[in-house]
Amino acid sequence: MLDRRNLIVLFAICLCMVLSPRPSLAARPRPNQSVMAELIKSYGPSYVVEPVVTQSRPSPEAYASLRNMFFRYEESKALGSDLQLNERELQANQIIMATKMQEYNEGLITPHLFKPSQHFFKVLENIKATDLFRYMSAMPKGAVLHAHDTAIGSTEYLIKLTYRDNLWVCQNVGGLEAESLVFSKNQPAQSSDSDCTWSLMSDVRTKYGGNAVDEYLAERLTLFPTTKFDDNNAAWQQFMTIFSLVNGLLFYAPVWADYYYNALEEFLADNVQYVEFRTTLPVLYDLEDTQYTEVDTVRIYVETLKKFKDAHSDFIGSRMIYAPLRNTNGSVVSDYIKTLLTITELYPDFVAGFDLVGQEELGRPLKEFISELLAVPESIDFYFHAGETNWYGSSVDENLIDAVLLGTKRIGHGFALVKHPFVLEMLKKLNVAIEVNPISNQVLQLVTDFRNHPCSHFFADGYPVVISSDDPSFWKATPLSHDFYIAFLGIASAHSDLRLLKKLALNSIRYSSLTVDQQYDALSKWQPKWDAFIEYVITGTQRSAAPSLKLA
Amino acid sequence: MLDRRNLIVLFAICLCMVLSPRPSLAARPRPNQSVMAELIKSYGPSYVVEPVVTQSRPSPEAYASLRNMFFRYEESKALGSDLQLNERELQANQIIMATKMQEYNEGLITPHLFKPSQHFFKVLENIKATDLFRYMSAMPKGAVLHAHDTAIGSTEYLIKLTYRDNLWVCQNVGGLEAESLVFSKNQPAQSSDSDCTWSLMSDVRTKYGGNAVDEYLAERLTLFPTTKFDDNNAAWQQFMTIFSLVNGLLFYAPVWADYYYNALEEFLADNVQYVEFRTTLPVLYDLEDTQYTEVDTVRIYVETLKKFKDAHSDFIGSRMIYAPLRNTNGSVVSDYIKTLLTITELYPDFVAGFDLVGQEELGRPLKEFISELLAVPESIDFYFHAGETNWYGSSVDENLIDAVLLGTKRIGHGFALVKHPFVLEMLKKLNVAIEVNPISNQVLQLVTDFRNHPCSHFFADGYPVVISSDDPSFWKATPLSHDFYIAFLGIASAHSDLRLLKKLALNSIRYSSLTVDQQYDALSKWQPKWDAFIEYVITGTQRSAAPSLKLA
Structure with missing residues (x-):
């Protein structure tokens, strides 16, 4: 060769x-x-x-x-072309490519049935039934580097949480519609800015029947099945109402820990061994009116993670990026940074860095917070959302430039990057990864047909890409496998093969916030699972070496 | 500076x-x-x-x-950034940018009302009512370098043609539905592969009423108003039925000349001074059973063009690219090339080069005709359609590579180019222009929201782009102004200004098949119109220097 x-x-x-x-x-x-x-x-x-x-x-x-x-x-x-597959990998590759090409070639004949050409909500169940998805699911995918902490637990688990005692729901008159949830010993006070009235969730279940309530919640807690919003603003509006509903449920301290533990379990079951999530660091509450702070929120995370790692030796770990809301002013950002310094000092192994979140287009662009952000010590890293927009030349679009100039370690989304070839060049030169979230981009109305997703360009020109899932819970997706299916079949070239998949897994460790030594340890937990996956593809059976490799 | x-x-x-x-x-x-x-x-x-x-x-x-x-x-x-505007141009630029930014900023507030985010059929009339369109229309845009000869005359003119004597229409029983048209002294023979029956168009008008027939034809002769086909195959299918209906009308020798003359008139009225069109070179017919050949078709073009140029001193000219159907075999392509040689020898000033047409995805890729194409003398240029697809890695997608290796002078469409960064690099190095047809790409279902059109990338990185209109008649668009409106407001950056517009006009001459000396003459006809346009933007009135500058 x-x-x-x-x-x-x-x-x-x-x-x-x-x-x-x-x-x-x-x-x-x-x-x-x-x-x-x-x-x-x-x-x-x-x-x-x-x-x-x-x-x-x-x-x-x-x-x-x-x-x-x-x-x-x-x-x-192209991304992944530098990898050399060994003999077993080459064998597995043939099988995976045959599976991929069957779907691709059927698509050439009936393009409207090609799953990545359709809205994810229409095909998410059909995808699960494919052989290709089975492989994506069984594959150890490394890490999720872009996900928001309150949108990573499955709907099923969220509904389970609503069965806990002392949960109240605020409803509009005469219907099931839930506006907010809260745990409380007594009926919460009427809010001044809403007409809804509080009832015990258990009473609501008695009144409407458990199934009806669960079905309602299952829909209310995701964007499913709405495929077409007026525009991305409308999609975001709906999206934000889900957050505001789950917040009251999740910010309850005992639930917070359990939710995180369960999410890690779900991610590991989907063969994701490391999770670097963004969090707004909410202040938690409980029934005893304990006064919590942001530091407690981090502490609960750290304690829960320890428990989880003790119980799951094949799990690599999890770190957080402090990512409060961007729709604010400079003095609040300065406060954010004080919190950032505090938690970084207390939990240096758990806090990876800083970001700002919320719809870029309606929030404030990075350029408004330059002096505050430049004051952050150099030892703390940035992981900025940028370019989650299709408004070319807008101030949001320009976040891409500020993110790079501020020294971001990764770009969250970067959907608009093809419009900024020089930023792309810089990303390659500075080795800054792009966190691509395919399904999120479609559900939030940036792209309709995945074959037009700009990540095709990133793959073709070998940019450092990681595939992630953003808020999988809100679109009824698996923690990461659905996004991999879409990226591999719908965004990558027909010729892209196991080398791309392996590269994406390696990139997710490589571009994590872990130190090189930690990455080495991480890969030593990933490699046996990868080997077992290759054997599974070839022989159809699971090797014992990889205890938690769960096959869909 | x-x-x-x-x-x-x-x-x-x-x-x-x-x-x-x-x-x-x-x-x-x-x-x-x-x-x-x-x-x-x-x-x-x-x-x-x-x-x-x-x-x-x-x-x-x-x-x-x-x-x-x-x-x-x-x-x-970015494309156009190298141009230096003079003082009057700077003044005009301020006015044009204010007009553009008003629409853009309204879009930021209500994205679903932003015209380039919607299907063209929903907004084509609203676009006409905007100030920005008024400028796009008044602007001397140079040349159209990508258009198909039987899809460039307005629907109004096509309907007018159906009033000519001896026109027969083949209809299915009991309805208006027209399958084919033909001029004939007597009733044409029943075709063996269709059940339709022939009636004189004048009789049909008497039977159904002229208005009803005209309204039917107005819809039947365009893809309007269907915004969503199952997929691009379905859109193409419908698209091809329009061609097959107009063919019988246009291939009638007396109509052929008049249609071309009228199209040039319509293009000039839209401030397009040069037209380089593709033609399959149909063999024409008349009522006297004259035996025509492809050479006659070219001859009629050349004669008509001469007449048109004599009557319109501000018109630059028109040349043809011989572009027969790609869905065929090598021996037919060899025959095509014989024809090509004949007509090039007879009409070297009119024949610009060679291409193959028809839906790339259902036709044969270039790679199947390599030996035939390499046999074409080097003095004859290629202008290949390539990459009008979103199937990354398919054989169609690979036409981009063959087009470049075969030495194409321009790429027709190149929609898939962002997936081929090395081909893009070659285009820049070899100075090969990309013929972008925005509205065509949307109507034929390659892109939904123009803000995601890959041409944003071409603009951002300064690739040699020309904007064209492909088949404006079939989507009820003006000859070029609608595509310019979309490209300038919906595809280019908010910051892109008059320099981009001027560059696009210059590029259309620069990348035409004209020799440099001819380009010089061409620009001497374009420049006074440009100057008049600048004055019109500033003062709101038309200067006498540009006699045919028609303001919408």
């Missing part, structure tokens, strides 16, 4: 021979020099007056080898 | 100072060397074990000037 450098040199030589600029023999007379001079004078040097390059035609044989080299060179630029 | 090279150098220096890789002081200990070695061994050198770059934070002042430079550098890469 030609090594990459030789390939490129060889290719460059051939290309120069064949495609070198030379005017064609007949059609294009050399232009009059005074005409050229005048054109340049009127329309600038960019009005290049040289005739468009004319090429000499190669022989069919020369063409065929040139073409072959072009394809190999193009492929060598 | 800093010149571009100085700006870049200055910028690079600052960037290196601020963003140079250096490990942060506290958080990231240098990794253990043996760990690094082992990671590289297991996961390849690409698993770069250096910690992700940590940057030192600049002062707010340094940040502000760095940011400013970043923006200026980014802007300097």
Whole structure:
């Protein structure tokens, strides 16, 4: 096999021979020099007056080898192409590619049935039934690096939580519609800014029947099944009402710990071994009116994580990015940073860095908080959301530039990056990863057909990408497997294979906030699962070496 | 003003100072060397074990000037940024940008009302009512370089043609539905592959009423108002039925000449002064059973063009690209090429080159005709359709590579180019223009929201782009102004201004098949219109220097 450098040199030589600029023999007379001079004078040097390059035609044989080299060179630029698969991996690759190409080729015949061309809500169950999803699910995918803590537990688990004692629900008159939830010994006081009235959830279940309430909640706690909102603002509005409903449920201190523990369990079951989540760090509450602070929230996380790791030796770990709401002013951001410093000092192993969250388009752009952000010590890292928009040239779009200039370690979303080739160049140079959340982008109305997702470009040109799931709970997705299915079948090239998948898993560790030594340990927990996965693909059975490898 | 090279150098220096890789002081200990070695061994050198770059934070002042430079550098890469506007142009630019930003800013508040975020059919009339469209319409846009000859005349004119004597229509029983049209002295023979029956169009008008027939035809001759087809195959199917209906009408020799003459008139009225169209070169017919050949079709074009140019001194001209159907085999392609040689020899000033047309996805890819295409003499140029697809990695997608390797002068569509960064690089190096047809791409179901059109990337990175209209008649669009409106407001950055518009007009001449001397003459017809346009924008009135500048 030609090594990459030789390939490129060889290719460059051939290309120069064949495609070198030379005017064609007949059609294009050399232009009059005074005409050229005048054109340049009127329309600038960019009005290049040289005739468009004319090429000499190669022989069919020369063409065929040139073409072959072009394809190999193009492929060598794609994400994952630098990985060398071993023999077992090559075998597994054949099986996975056959599975992928079957779906792809069916899609060529009936494009409207191709799952990644449709809205996720229409196909999420069908996806689960595919062989390809079975592989995506069984594959150890490494880490989730972009997820919001109150949107990572399954709907089923959320509903289970609503069966706990002392839960009250605030409803509008005469219907099931729930506005907020809260745990309380007694009926909560009527809020001044809402007409809803409080009842015990248990009473509501008695009145409407448990099934009806559960069914209502199952819909109310996700964006499902609405595929078309007026626009992304409308989608976000609906999206935010879910957060405000779950908040009262989750911010209850005993639930907070359990919810996190359960989410880690669900992620591990989906073969995700490390979770780096964003949190607004809510102040928790309980029935005893205990006065909690943000520090307690972090403490509960750390304690719960310890418990979880003790019980799951194959789990790598979890860290948090403090990511409070961006729709605020500079003085509040300064307060955020004080909190950030406090928690980083207390829990340096758990706090990975800082971000700001909330719909970029309606919040404040990074540029408004530059002086506050520059005051953050250099030892604390940024992981900014940026470019989750399709408004090219807006202040939101420009967050991409500020994120890079502020030294962000990763870009959250970066949907608008194709509109900023120089930012892209910088990302490669500075090795800043792009956290791509395919399903989130579709549900929140940035893209309709996944085949047009800008991540195709990132894959093609080998940008450092990690695939993540953002808020899987709110779109009824599995913790990460659905996003991998979409990325692999719908966004990547038909030719992208196991090397891309492996690269995405490796990237998720590589671009995590873990130190290199920690990454080494992390990979030593990932590698046996990967080996077992390869055997599973080849033989269809699970090897004992990977105890928690759960097959869908 | 800093010149571009100085700006870049200055910028690079600052960037290196601020963003140079250096490990942060506290958080990231240098990794253990043996760990690094082992990671590289297991996961390849690409698993770069250096910690992700940590940057030192600049002062707010340094940040502000760095940011400013970043923006200026980014802007300097965008298409049109190299043009220097004169004083009058700067004045006009302010007015045009105010008009653009009003629509853009309204869009930020109510995205679902932003016209480029919607389907063109829903907004085409509203667009016409905007001030911005008025400017797009009045602007001398140079040339249309991508249009198909039987889809460039307005529906109104097509209907007018159906009033001519001896026109027969083949209808299914009991309805208006028309399957084909043909001019004939007597009732045409029943076709064996259809059940429709022939009636004189004049009789049908008497039977159903002229208005009813005209209304039916107005709908039947466009894809309007269907905004959502099952998929792009379904859209293409419907699209092809329009071609098959108009063919019988247009291939009638006397109509052929008149249709072309009228189309040139409509394009000129829309301030398009040059038209480089693709044609399948149909063999024409008349009532006298004259035996026509492809050469006659070209001859009629050339004669008609001469007549048109004699009557319109401000018109630059028109050339044809011979572009027969791709859904065929190699031996037919060889026949195509014989025809190509014949017509090129007879009409070297009118025949610009060669292409293949028809839905790429259902036709044959270029790679199947390599040996035939390589046999074409180097003096004849290619202008290939390529990448009009969202199937990444399919054989259609790969047409982009063959088009470049075959030495195409321009790429027709290139919708899939963002998935081929190396092809993009080659286009820049070889100065091959991309013919972007925004509305066509949406109507034929490749993109829904124009803000996601890949041409944003081409604009941002300064690729040689021309904006064209493909088949404006079939989507009830003006010859070019609607596509310019969409490109300028919906695809380009909010910051893109008159320089982009001027560049697009210049590019359309620059990347035409005209020789440099001809381009010089072309620009001497374009420049006075441009000057008049600038005055019109500033003063709101038309200058006499540009006789045919028609304001919408």
